[in-house]
Amino acid sequence: MDGTRSTKIWFRPFPTFFHAEGPMANPLLEMRNITKTFPGVKALSDVSFEVTEGEIHCLVGENGAGKSTLMKVLSGVYPSGEYTGKIFINGVEQNFRSIRDSEKAGIAIIYQELALVPEMTVYENIFLTNEIRNGPLIDWNETVKQATELMKRVGLDVNPAAKIKTLGVGNQQLVEIAKALSRDVKILILDEPTSSLNEVDSENLFTLLRQLKSNGVTCILISHKLKEVISIADKVTVLRDGHTICTMDAHAQPLLEGQIIKHMVGREIDNIYPKRESKISDEVVMEVRDWGAYSSALGRNVLKNINLNLRKGEIIGIAGLMGSGRTEFALSLFGNPDKYRVSGELYVKGKKHEFSHPNQAIKAGIAYVTEDRKGDGLILIQDVKENITLANLRELVKGAVVDQNAEIRVAEKYKRDLNIKTPSIEQKVRNLSGGNQQKVSLGKWLFVKPDIMILDEPTRGIDVGAKFEIYTIMNSLVQQGMSIIMISSELPEVLGMSDRVYVMASGTIAGEFSIEEATQEKIMNIATN
Amino acid sequence: MSTATTTQNSKQTSFFSNLRRVLQENVREYGMFIALFAIMIIFGFTTKGTFLSSRNIVNLVNQAGYIAVLAVGMTLVIVIRHIDLSVGFLGGFLGAVAAIGMTRWNLPIYIVIPMILGLGILAGLIIAFLVAQLGIPSFVASLAGWLIYRGAILVVTEATGTIIIPNEGFNAIGNSFIPEIPGLTFWPNIHKLTLLFGLIGIIALIASEIRSRKNKMAYNFEVLPMEIFVLKLFFMSVLIGAITWLLAGYQGLSWTAVVVLLVVFVYNFITNRTVLGRHIYAVGGNPEAAELSGIDVKRIIYIVFGSMGMLASLAGMLYASRLRSATTTAGTLWELDAIAAAYVGGVSAAGGVGKVIGSIIGALVMMSLTNGMNLMGIGISYQYIVRGAVLAAAVIFDVATRNRGK
Numbered sequence: 001m002d003g004t005r006s007t008k009i010w011f012r013p014f015p016t017f018f019h020a021e022g023p024m025a026n027p028l029l030e031m032r033n034i035t036k037t038f039p040g041v042k043a044l045s046d047v048s049f050e051v052t053e054g055e056i057h058c059l060v061g062e063n064g065a066g067k068s069t070l071m072k073v074l075s076g077v078y079p080s081g082e083y084t085g086k087i088f089i090n091g092v093e094q095n096f097r098s099i100r101d102s103e104k105a106g107i108a109i110i111y112q113e114l115a116l117v118p119e120m121t122v123y124e125n126i127f128l129t130n131e132i133r134n135g136p137l138i139d140w141n142e143t144v145k146q147a148t149e150l151m152k153r154v155g156l157d158v159n160p161a162a163k164i165k166t167l168g169v170g171n172q173q174l175v176e177i178a179k180a181l182s183r184d185v186k187i188l189i190l191d192e193p194t195s196s197l198n199e200v201d202s203e204n205l206f207t208l209l210r211q212l213k214s215n216g217v218t219c220i221l222i223s224h225k226l227k228e229v230i231s232i233a234d235k236v237t238v239l240r241d242g243h244t245i246c247t248m249d250a251h252a253q254p255l256l257e258g259q260i261i262k263h264m265v266g267r268e269i270d271n272i273y274p275k276r277e278s279k280i281s282d283e284v285v286m287e288v289r290d291w292g293a294y295s296s297a298l299g300r301n302v303l304k305n306i307n308l309n310l311r312k313g314e315i316i317g318i319a320g321l322m323g324s325g326r327t328e329f330a331l332s333l334f335g336n337p338d339k340y341r342v343s344g345e346l347y348v349k350g351k352k353h354e355f356s357h358p359n360q361a362i363k364a365g366i367a368y369v370t371e372d373r374k375g376d377g378l379i380l381i382q383d384v385k386e387n388i389t390l391a392n393l394r395e396l397v398k399g400a401v402v403d404q405n406a407e408i409r410v411a412e413k414y415k416r417d418l419n420i421k422t423p424s425i426e427q428k429v430r431n432l433s434g435g436n437q438q439k440v441s442l443g444k445w446l447f448v449k450p451d452i453m454i455l456d457e458p459t460r461g462i463d464v465g466a467k468f469e470i471y472t473i474m475n476s477l478v479q480q481g482m483s484i485i486m487i488s489s490e491l492p493e494v495l496g497m498s499d500r501v502y503v504m505a506s507g508t509i510a511g512e513f514s515i516e517e518a519t520q521e522k523i524m525n526i527a528t529n
Numbered sequence: 530m531s532t533a534t535t536t537q538n539s540k541q542t543s544f545f546s547n548l549r550r551v552l553q554e555n556v557r558e559y560g561m562f563i564a565l566f567a568i569m570i571i572f573g574f575t576t577k578g579t580f581l582s583s584r585n586i587v588n589l590v591n592q593a594g595y596i597a598v599l600a601v602g603m604t605l606v607i608v609i610r611h612i613d614l615s616v617g618f619l620g621g622f623l624g625a626v627a628a629i630g631m632t633r634w635n636l637p638i639y640i641v642i643p644m645i646l647g648l649g650i651l652a653g654l655i656i657a658f659l660v661a662q663l664g665i666p667s668f669v670a671s672l673a674g675w676l677i678y679r680g681a682i683l684v685v686t687e688a689t690g691t692i693i694i695p696n697e698g699f700n701a702i703g704n705s706f707i708p709e710i711p712g713l714t715f716w717p718n719i720h721k722l723t724l725l726f727g728l729i730g731i732i733a734l735i736a737s738e739i740r741s742r743k744n745k746m747a748y749n750f751e752v753l754p755m756e757i758f759v760l761k762l763f764f765m766s767v768l769i770g771a772i773t774w775l776l777a778g779y780q781g782l783s784w785t786a787v788v789v790l791l792v793v794f795v796y797n798f799i800t801n802r803t804v805l806g807r808h809i810y811a812v813g814g815n816p817e818a819a820e821l822s823g824i825d826v827k828r829i830i831y832i833v834f835g836s837m838g839m840l841a842s843l844a845g846m847l848y849a850s851r852l853r854s855a856t857t858t859a860g861t862l863w864e865l866d867a868i869a870a871a872y873v874g875g876v877s878a879a880g881g882v883g884k885v886i887g888s889i890i891g892a893l894v895m896m897s898l899t900n901g902m903n904l905m906g907i908g909i910s911y912q913y914i915v916r917g918a919v920l921a922a923a924v925i926f927d928v929a930t931r932n933r934g935k
Binding site: 334335337357358359361362363368370375376377378379380381382386390391393394397400401402404405408412424426444448 | 744748750751798802803804807808810811814815817818819820821822823824825881882
């Protein structure tokens with residue numbers, strides 16, 4: 001790989017003063033007192049973050065801790081003015097108004113969902129928006145030549161004219177990195193780069209990152225997988241609830257997984273989880289045996305060997321990291337709308353079922369409240385009333401028509417019961433706040449009168465007050481004999497609400513705890529392995 | 530509501546401020562009616578009253594009939610985020626098949642009409658199969674249909690050219706009028722049965738509006754202020770009354786108008802009142818959410834395209850009946866006229882939005898433009914330009930007012 005040293009057009013020479021340690025070493029990047037609020041949520045609060053040139057700096061924290069938001073501030077996704085605080089690069093203050101600005105300053109960010117054009121070739125993608133031109137025309141020969149050199153540098157051994165869609169995820173990631181290198185990147189940010197990679201690809205990626213580091217590229221790595229973090233990080237910064245908790249230096253003292261986890265989850269469980277009197281009966285309302293699912297779209301098994309049961313009146317929590325297969329599992333139970341090839345057995349109230357459409361699952365007494373209420377949960381252009389009644393309109397039919405009075409009564413009932421704050425049930429759902437939209441979702445599924453409710457991230461993106469209301473609703477539902485499967489990335493929520501906890505990792509159940517024995521550390525340990 | 534019960538002094542000002550507010554909030558809903566009204570008045574002046582004559586209005590309705598029927602079906606297709614380009618030539622082709630059925634196969638009309646409607650449904654289901662089952666974009670699938678039916682018309686009319694339809698019963702659909710009530714001798718030049726239907730229509734409208742208003746008030750919903758409500762009823766009654774009067778002054782309601790009214794009534798009922806209608810709008814509003822709500826999205830696609838095919842065959846028969854023949858060029862550009870009518874009528878390409886009534890008004894607007902400009906003697910070249918400008922203006926208006934009001 002030494003040959004690539006000669007291609008200096010885009011490669012920034014490695015500064016010699018880098019090894020100078022001590023107080024004189026100025027940070028390459030300094031983010032000072034960054035605060036970023038979304039309506040109703042403070043995502044970052046007074047966060048400070050420093051990165052020294054040539055290091056691999058890992059950013060860790062639970063889902064929702066603010067890692068991605070911080071990186072979006074850095075990369076100009078949230079332009080200057082939408083946050084407070086200052087960003088310095090090499091001591092010079094930066095005000096990025098767009099991603100373009102941050103790219104110019106040498107920052108490249110590679111997201112979990114890769115931003116490549118699948119129908120274009122590798123070399124076209126590498127130089128997309130940064131085309132090598134000869135006058136007004138693209139110089140394709142030079143493009144291919146430079147792309148080949150970049151590919152050699154990142155260890156990507158494919159035809160530069162291959163289409164992106166023919167490449168595996170690991171290789172696609174390498175294309176992204178090559179793309180970043182083509183722009184003379186100073187700071188390379190990788191958001192969960194290994195979440196969709198297998199072990200070999202992950203190892204290759206880390207070898208490459210170490211190599212780039214020795215060439216002077218600074219790298220910020222967001223990761224959930226603490227073992228990886230420990231193996232590669234020079235420094236680790238922990239974020240929690242939008243605050244910087246600490247920065248640990250691997251060269252000062254060895255990083256310990258337990259210590260990192262403690263910092264990540266450190267807070268006491270607040271008493272925002274209302275108590276309930278457990279009324280769990282022995283009746284098993286749902287049982288899943290040897291459940292697996294193969295996705296022909298992804299070409300791999302998304303779920304395997306899942307065994308799980310749910311009793312009447314029980315809330316089970318499903319914890320796990322993003323990408324661990326929780327939503328896929330829920331959907332595969334709920335009529336399998338993504339058309340996985342499903343194997344295994346599903347029993348609902350003692351009866352074996354094979355659903356081929358969500359409406360069969362609904363008929364069998366299952367409801368699924370999606371994690372993405374705007375994307376596939378609600379119909380935003382329709383009003384509260386129409387959304388609440390949608391999944392069970394047939395119950396309102398009188399003669400051949402939908403009984404409009406009955407519909408209004410139903411909508412008003414759920415508006416009242418769930419305390420949905422809206423000027424009227426004829427208000428369009430897109431005009432409601434996140435918490436109230438979530439209550440509309442709940443109302444919609446309560447109206448189908450299910451026995452089992454699957455709640456996928458029921459409190460994502462909503463404020464504490466609305467969370468409490470939703471927890472209270474959940475409690476009253478299970479006391480009336482409903483059973484709930486709650487998928488959540490927030491460990492305090494899992495521990496605060498569940499009667500039992502399953503932990504998912506890599507598409508399977510990696511552990512099961514009774515609520516008495518479950519702790520955040522234990523769950524994290526299993527989920528991150 | 531609150532301003533409706535103000536004191537006597539400010540009654541006058543509150544009326545106008547209420548009117549302005551209501552018009553602003555509902556500009557999307559009423560805009561189309563106002564535009565149609567304005568166009569009719571303008572042409573009434575520029576043609577020195579010819580446009581608004583009984584004879585012309587009857588003509589206009591009969592001319593607009595087949596496009597109006599297509600626009601109703603197209604509305605639903607666009608609502609579920611698809612398009613169907615094949616319907617023009619499909620209609621033309623099936624019109625020719627109907628003609629052949631009556632002339633060469635000597636089939637009676639009561640066999641021909643259901644058969645053609647059935648073939649239309651079948652054609653729609655084929656496109657739905659390509660779209661729903663095989664995932665082919667509807668634009669491409671229906672473009673293939675467009676080519677195929679274009680060729681099919683030529684094949685069946687190749688030997689004979691234009692096929693003359695001798696069946697008077699069939700031709701009556703496009704050319705005759707409903708009978709008069711027998712035994713009535715007063716007002717010899719006025720069609721009494723048409724007037725009676727108009728009167729029934731007005732009474733039914735007022736009754737249903739009052740009932741719905743009472744209903745809303747029982748639930749403490751916002752309703753129009755009383756004076757505005759009365760004004761709206763008055764305006765709508767005058768509109769229906771005027772059109773009825775004009776029709777009755779010639780030969781009354783044509784069978785074409787009856788067919789169109791029937792289609793509008795049935796489709797309006799289905800889309801607004803039934804589970805099926807609500808599911809169609811849900812699929813258009815968010816297909817993923819609809820699927821997860823237990824709606825079989827594929828089934829909806831089959832139903833909507835099937836209905837489109839049926840209405841295309843109906844349009845083809847209306848047209849053939851009106852010309853008393855099947856021609857080699859029947860169906861040319863119908864699909865685009867129907868799409869334009871739907872967009873003028875307020876359908877949104879983003880899906881989930883658009884009413885059947887709006888599309889009918891859209892079809893009337895477009896046909897009024899053609900008819901009015903013909904009467905004024907404006908050349909066909911300028912007619913296209915004006916209609917294009919009106920289409921663009923209607924969509925711009927629609928986009929600009931999308932986020933206004935509720």
